[in-house]
Amino acid sequence: MSENKLPNGIDRVVGQRIRWRRRELGLTQEQLAELLNLTFQQVQKYEKGVNRVSAGRLFEIASVMGAPISYFYEGAEAELSDERLRAAEDNGRVQAPLLDTDTLNLIAAFQRIGDESLRKSLLNAVRAAAEAFDPKQVQD
Structure with missing residues (x-):
């Protein structure tokens, strides 16, 4: 695979956003795959950012999931900036962290709170708890 076809940080952001939206909708990877006429392994690879999502496929995913295409790029600009910084610092070895299951579950639950x-x-409670463990890492 040529270097420009390898997934990058933006591909990981798009994959992560696919995963978030799927979880918001209460779909399994198998159910989403069926809606898209794919294997669940392909959905898994998209979500992990291992495989790039083509423009046509992203349009289809957005349609099936009832989200605008822009939803899947939220955070991509920051990721691109972070990736460039890491590339400069790490001499080209870029590793973007993905959120773990607990974090995704917390985000999904938090988004359902209407009040x-x-x-x-x-x-504020979560920030206070985080600060109690590491005051240097908490930001507004």
Whole structure:
């Protein structure tokens, strides 16, 4: 595979957003694969950012999942900037972290809370807990 066809940080962001949306909809990888006429292994590879999602396939995914295409690129600009910094620092060895299952579950649950004041209160509690463990890592 030529170097320009290898997945990059943006591919990982798109894959992660596919995973988030799938989980928001309560779909399994198998169910999404069936809707897209793919194997669940292909969905898995898209979600992990191992395989690039073509423009046509992303359009199809967005349609099936009821999301605008832009949804899948949220965070991509920051990832591209971070990737360039890491590439400069690491001499080209780029590894973008993916969120683990607990983090994804937390995000999905948090997004279902409709009460804005409760959301802010919970966010402040999580920040306080994180700061208690490592005050240098907590940011607003």
